[in-house]
Structure formats: C-alpha cells, structure tokens
Amino acid sequence: MSSNLAGFHAPIRYGRTLTYALFDLCLHPEYLEPLRQEIHDNCTEEDGLVSDADLLLLDSFLKESSRLNGSETISLRRKALKNFNFSDGAHITAGDSVCVPLRAMGRDPAHFNDAHTFDGFRFAPKPGARRGIKYTENSPLYPYWGYGKESCPGRFYAAVAIKTTLVYMLRNYDFKLADETAPRTFSWRTTIIPRSSTKLLIRRREV
C-alpha cells in the first residue's frame, strides 16, 4: 500500500471535500432543514459518529457536492504496459500515461440529467426504491475514488470522517459565506483548490 500517498492525500482530499460541502450548504440553504431533520431522526444527542447506513440524504448531498466540485480534475492515472487502441480510435503506446477526466465526466449531460445543476438529493433513494447510489460506491461513470483494484482504500473512513464533521457543523452552527459572489477557488495544474481568502461566517445555533 502506498503509505506516502495515504499520508499526504488523505488530509488534503478530506479538507477540500469538506470545504466544498460547506460552500454548497451556504449556496443552497434549502437543504439545511431536511438535512438537520435527518440528523435529528437518526443520531442521538451524544452520538458524534454516524452509522454509514443512516443519513442517506447527507450521503447524497456529499456525493453531489463532489460531483460538481471534485478537488481533482482527473481521477485515476494509469501507465500503459503495452500498446492499446481505444474503441474511439485513440491509440496509446507502451509507457504512455492515461488519466480519467473526472470533472468533465461529472458534468457530462450524457450521464447526468441537468448535469450543471446542483441537485443535493440526486443520489438519494427514490420513492419506492430500496437504495440510492452511495457516496463510497465506485462506478465507471463516476470514478471519484479511482477504479478497479487500486481504487481508494480510505474512502469508507474518509466518508465517515467528513459526515461526522458535517453533522457536528449542522447541529451546532449556522454558517454563511461573507460574499457569495467572491471567487472561492483557484486551479493549480490538475487541482482545484479553495482560496484562503474565502470568509465563512459561523455562529453558534440557538436551539
């Protein structure tokens, strides 16, 4: 296992994913009430931790936030061991590196209805269905955690850690962006990074 990779990418990815989810909660306040209701219905007062099976709306919200705000524009990278022809005619030779364009795929109308619109409960179970598409679920159409045998082994831990923080924030604080129109990110190479200048106003909730 690449312990170096886990060491440096885990906290960075965790931090960015959480930051983007908080931005989305500020930009789409209509989700606050149903998310808080779900937390109220599924978590006890002392319960810091979240069972991954509960909180399906929060799970969907996080997945949708990550669909539109993936902190990396590309997902898995692979090096070709031999020459290969793709079905669309593209050709790579042994030694070439290939990347999957995660951000573009997440916004592709061929794969997502109304792809550029934030729909926080897009992945939640639909009425009559037993389950939705979970945040940690890997799919070739949404390779957020990579794909195949090298897909991220830390995703279950990451999902619970991010949800636990969001539950704490939603329960205890009201928050809003000081300026919704100010730029919130910048890009560096293939990465989209939150700006340190973005101000989030946070106030303890009166409950």
Ligand code: HEM
């Ligand atoms: C939001 C948080 C995270 C995201 C978005 C993320 C995403 C990814 C992606 C896209 C890959 C490449 C997979 C591939 O090439 O198919 C990967 C690999 C990996 N991740 Fe994460 N990750 C996250 C958090 C974590 C955490 C918390 C840990 C460990 C505690 C972790 C450990 C690893 C390791 C060890 C690999 C390399 C796996 C291998 O090469 O076999 N990740 N991750």
